[in-house]
Ligand SMILES: Nc1nc2c(c(=O)[nH]1)N[C@@H](CNc1ccc(C(=O)N[C@@H](CCC(=O)N[C@@H](CCC(=O)N[C@@H](CCC(=O)O)C(=O)O)C(=O)O)C(=O)O)cc1)CN2
């Protein structure tokens with residue numbers, strides 16, 4: 065049996081986020097196209113050389129992107145919406161970034177989450193006028209570059225046609241097969257050229273195959289691969305799946321491809337069970353995802369090795385198997401080597417992308433060398449030390465009063481105007497604030513100085529909000545680096561990293577905290593700033609927390625206990641925070657849950673169980689607050705149709721939803737589902753520097769009021785004002801307020 069090692073992809077941001085810095089300086093026009101291309105190439109090549117040194121047998125090429133990998137696919141196949149025609153030539157950097165970020169003339173393409181991760185991609189659009197062609201064979205260029213500059217014979221990586229079309233938008237459903245057939249011919253061209261250039265293996269990422277596919281859908285996918293095989297018989301395709309199991313693995317294993325790749329970590333054991341039930345053709349490569357590609361834990365080599373041995377026992381002696389992570393390493397930080405503050409006891413339990421490469425080598429040779437033993441020793445030490453577990457009951461949770469009882473009490477207490485105006489929490493994180501935080505972290509600024517700066521920001525923004533005329537104010541989240549990391553810094557059971565950056569969208573990165581032990585409340589986290597803001601105004605100030613499901617999803621979670629256990633631990637750790645806020649006269653509290661939808665399992669059959677515990681974990685956070693305390697929540701835009709009843713079951717007094725990039729779609733959802741609690745739909749897109757006129761917002765509000773009752777409707781922008789400038793924010797909010805006042809009059813006139 066031949067055993068090889070491979071990875072499906074590696075982070076592109078660089079050890080010190082040099083990729084992000086390069087991109088942003090290009091966008092600020094500090095470097096020109098040439099300098100930009102040069103710097104990107106340097107980053108790309110140093111990454112390749114690193115992979116070469118690691119001893120991997122198959123190194124991915126073409127997975128490096130200047131924004132995100134789906135945008136690359138869309139541009140390669142000329143899926144460039146007409147509205148960007150004037151931005152530049154097809155395939156030029158101008159067009160590419162116009163699609164990603166929008167221009168003065170046209171809004172950016174929609175962006176959405178890559179399956180159940182916090183990594184986002186630009187959604188490809190297929191317009192009727194689409195002229196199918198290959199604008200530029202990007203993987204071929206990178207394949208050749210790798211060979212010339214580093215001597216690596218790379219494994220090109222493409223997103224497969226089925227997944228590409230599934231996640232694209234803009235075409236009628238009945239055109240699916242037609243477009244798939246067209247795509248197959250384009251893929252055949254790209255794959256043909258790669259094969260001719262000497263690429264022996266080409267990785268086709270098809271994560272969409274892990275949804276609950278039925279036989280008919282599998283027929284469609286099988287035909288895709290038969291057709292490609294017919295057009296390029298010599299192509300060495302490896303069909304790569306990840307994030308869940310394949311429902312009918314036996315069938316997939318008989319597709320006309322050279323190999324298949326499966327996830328053995330996030331498959332709930334299903335892939336492994338199926339592999340034992342049929343005979344894999346002996347000429348087929350089997351790529352085994354045996355180490356966790358989405359999490360930061362050190363691999364238990366004994367367990368991974370035992371799993372591999374168990375699966376191997378059924379395979380032919382002629383079989384080639386690959387040892388791999390469960391998915392691309394894009395979702396984990398680059399390297400542990402820049403972590404100077406994490407204790408070594410904790411580091412003993414961790415492996416980032418680079419460390420995972422070493423694990424693959426250890427597994428490949430299977431010898432219980434000193435490095436193997438040292439690795440295991442460290443892991444066991446970590447487990448003994450930290451992985452305690454206090455059982456928390458995963459249970460039904462609810463407030464003592466129903467919404468019907470709370471509503472009149474809250475109306476009376478708060479006495480707000482019709483269509484109250486508010487924002488979603490953050491205000492611009494300006495450079496001075498970020499720099500101050502960096503200085504504070506480095507010990508160059510003391511706590512007093514830092515706190516004074518935060519207070520100054522709060523003062524300024526309380527005044528601004530009052531002047532604009534908003535009804536419910538926020539403190540602005542100036543003290544937070546990120547809505548999850550901030551809580552990770554303060555709760556017990558979490559560790560934060562110095563440099564554990566992971567790409568979230570475009571150049572934006574996050575440092576997910578690590579949940580390594582039981583989560584507990586330690587000290588108040590948000591009271592100081594929120595109560596200060598509350599004391600500066602007579603208007604209500606809404607407190608701002610991140611909810612348990614979102615904290616869980618945007619952290620590196622434990623794998624030794626269940627997700628629901630951890631979610632409840634977090635929920636209970638947040639309870640004292642709400643109590644402390646109430647004690648300090650903060651009686652409107654928003655508990656953000658933007659990642660609740662993202663955590664939805666990929667298999668339909670798992671939805672109900674997840675939604676049940678997720679909703680209960682959310683409800684547990686506020687089950688002890690006063691009936692007059694108004695609990696808000698917030699969600700970013702996502703596919704809501706399939707979770708509407710869960711959203712209602714969250715029982716928040718008010719929910720705000722980010723909508724403006726797809727306002728029409730969300731209105732349809734509320735046409736089909738009755739929603740009977742307080743609700744605000746984002747009335748303008750904050751992701752664009754454009755300042756929307758009041759008239760535009762009026763129309764959006766009035767449109768929403770056709771499907772939602774005015775007495776429950778709130779007016780707010782979309783989330784994420786932290787990424788905008790102060791000037792833009794102030795101007796846009798003033799327009800929003802005037803639109804709200806106009807709509808109040810319209811509603812009042814209608815009532816008469
Ligand atoms: N965790 C999480 N996931 C999320 C979201 C979110 O807000 N948080 N929002 C949605 C969209 N995703 C987003 C992800 C990241 C950012 C974002 O703004 N990221 C910032 C980093 C935020 C941060 O951690 N900032 C730190 C550190 C900033 C920094 O880089 N400081 C400089 C110095 C100061 C400077 O020049 O900026 C340095 O250390 O070198 C701080 O403010 O303290 C970025 O990439 O630039 C926004 C949205 C979905 N997923």
Ligand code: MET
Pocket residue numbers: 488489490547608656658698700783784785786
């Ligand atoms: C990603 S959801 C963001 C919610 C947060 N309170 C904010 O306004 O930034």
Ligand SMILES: [Zn+2]
Pocket residue numbers: 658698699700701722783784
């Ligand atoms: Zn949001």
